[in-house]
Every structure is written in structure tokens, then in C-alpha cells.
Amino acid sequence: MSEKNSPPVSSSGLTQNTAATLSYVLGFITGLIFLFLEKDNKFIRFHAMQSIVISVAFLILNTVLSFIPIIGWILAPLLAPVGLVIWILCMVKAYKGEWYEFPWAGKFAREQVDKMSAQGQ
Template sequence: MSTTDVTDGAVASTHSSESGLDENVAGALSYLLGAITGVIFLVIEKENAFVRYHAAQSVVLSVAAFLVYVVLSVISTVITAVLFAGGGSLLFGLLSLLMTLLWLAVTLVAFGAWIYLMFRAYRGETVRIPVLAGFADRIA
């Protein structure tokens, strides 16, 4: 088994991981179902730093996206409750539209990041997401 350096822009070798898959395939699959596959590969993979890093980053990214969705839901609920109780229909409509657009933007960014990270991992490259990479390093 091979270990690789997970520094910024590192390129992984094509050695297999403990899962029996090539490390680039295992790294890409770590993102497939977010935290679920991330945890699976963290448990299976004990030595391959490339796979462990991508699995950890998948978990961290999934948790961060979930937290953003929770915060947006709370804000949206508070806005709805306050405006509905106060009867501000025009303001309610505008803020509701704004929250919908914000949800859409977050969803598109999360989906784009998911596809991008899977693609780069499959190519054997390590992409470090600012802020989240530090948490992934601690987990990996």
C-alpha cells in the first residue's frame, strides 16, 4: 500500500487502498454519499493518506452544508413567523423570495463543490477547501 502527501495540489499515485480499489477511485467514492461514504472509507482505510483525507473532507463538507441548511431554515422560520404575525405581506413576499434565492445559491454551490471534488479526487488530485481542510486534517 502506498501513502501520499496531501499537501495543496498533491497528485496521488495509482496504488490500491485497503478497500481493494485504486486510491483515486476510493477518494472519489468518498464523496458519493457525503458523510456516509466518508465515514465508511475512514473506517475501512487505515494507511492511505490520500483516501483518508478525501473521506475526512467529505464528512466535514457534508456536516458544514447541513449546518448551513439548518441556519437558513431557522432564519426563514423566524422571518415567516414575525412577518406573518405582523401582517407585512409585501415584506414577507420579498424576504421569502430572498430566502428562496439564497437556498438555491447554497444548493448550487454545494452541488458544484461535490462534483468538482469527486472529479479532482478521481484524477488523483487533492483539493483543500479553505477553513474546512484544517478540520479534515485533524480527522484524517
């Protein structure tokens, strides 16, 4: 493969699709790692931010539901399979090179990355 046709590379030396996919692997942990490591590639930064937003939202929702008697105790275990499906969907979309915006989280992630880029972070 020639250099002209090679996929964009991240600051870590990984292709952008691989880095964006890896930003979802451990939720907000890998999201934070790739958000701070990657300085230029907005595709990676977007997926890293979306990973952070989604994983933190699930963590908060699970915590809140676990303190609500009966209804929360029934709904909290249902979050795990839903979270797994969302996690896999986001990783597949990132690996395919798609700017997939998960409802509410994707828009927020894009806005935050745009603000960070405008500020030069």
C-alpha cells in the same frame, strides 16, 4: 501494466483515486465508510474526512438558514447549486489524484487525518 506502475490500492481493493472519489458520493455517509474502512492510505482518509466536513457544514448551514425568516428562506435554496459545484469539484480533484484542500474544510480534514495517523487509528 506492471506492478511497479500500478496505482496505489485501498483496503477495499479499489485504486486510491476511485476510493477517494467514492468517499464524496453520498456525503458524510460514504465519507464515514471510507474513513473507517481505510486504515493506511492517507490520501483516501483525507478525502473521506473532507467529504464529512463539507457535507456536515452544508447540512448545518441549510438547517440554520431554513429557520431564519425571509433572508434565510432566500439563501437556503442557493446552497444546493453551490454544494453541487463543490461536490463535483472535489470528486474530480480526488479522481485526478490531487490533494485538493477546499478552503477551511481541507485544512481541518488534513489536521484530523494527521492526528488519527499519529494515534494509530
